[in-house]
């Protein structure tokens with residue numbers, strides 16, 4: 490095992506703060522306990538499996554977006570629950586998925602019809618519904634309730650299919666909705682009212698209700714008491730087991746991306762060329778888009794020295810944002826971007842032949858432990 494101090498960290502590297510991770514997990518466990526619900530890690534946000542044994546001591550298990558995540562969850566949290574949702578499943582993967590997953594959520598009645606008999610008695614099948622009630626503005630790419638969404642069954646289709654075949658819900662044990670993104674519990678409360686109004690008549694036929702992810706539970710201003718009230722009300726009114734499957738909330742603010750300044754160039758402003766890339770190592774910066782916070786940095790003009798932070802790929806738009814610092818930055822200096830555990834490692838790529846960031850754990854005592862470094866082979870292996 491390789492240990493180092495902060496100045497020896499390779500760059501770029503994702504540094505995962507285990508103390509913050511445990512703080513988040515403790516918060517989520519309190520919700521599980523006080524609300525009497527089950528909380529699963531949505532692996533698509535954070536799949537750093539060396540932390541799964543730790544996560545599994547706090548949470549009920551994992552949820553997956555497909556076969557490979559389901560395998561990973563089973564491998565590294567073998568005695569916890571393993572759930573899956575995918576818009577559609579491939580026939581050749583279904584046997585393995587059923588053998589791995591405690592709950593399988595289907596996105597349509599046609600998928601349910603296709604795999605119904607295979608599931609029988611071996612897993613707990615559920616259906617994803619689409620309450621068609623948006624509680625977020627602007628970000629259509631992150632809104633499963635946006636018009637024309639493929640995610641979940643709208644009530645009109647739900648009712649139409651059941652009229653045609655009243656036995657269609659036979660064997661279905663749960664309903665699932667996922668409509669939120671980085672939201673507070675008021676958005677959940679509002680959504681629940683719509684879900685109950687539209688789908689409540691079927692609650693007596695099922696065992697569980699999965700309220701998806703997007704709950705920013707570990708954020709400072711999150712109203713946890715309201716969340717607990719919502720869950721308890723559903724449990725007590727309908728006798729249902731309740732599941733939540735946050736991704737972000739598990740590792741929120743629990744990681745940084747450390748990068749080195751390689752050069753300073755000038756064109757209208759001063760531009761720092763970094764060895765980390767938005768396109769390769771923090772794609773949400775370009776996709777969302779947003780400007781990540783950096784340690785010791787302010788908004789442009791706020792501090793004495795303002796720079797544009799950009800990467801050493803060929804992509805003109807591979808710009809992280811404009812920042813200001815108290816002192817002049819020079820090649821060799823390091824910059825540390827905050828909140829880089831989630832939707833970063835899971836999305837990274839080697840575009841331009843960029844090196845993948847190393848993975849490091851910052852232990853609760855403050856020591857840094859190198860988990861993995863990447864090299865040329867990791868770039869090459871996917872290309873021929």
Ligand SMILES: *Cc1c(COP(=O)(O)O)cnc(C)c1O
Pocket residue numbers: 531533534574667669670671701702703704734735736737738
């Ligand atoms: C993305 C996703 C989650 C996790 O969402 P977060 O915003 O990371 O909490 C949970 N369930 C489903 C079905 C998802 O698609």
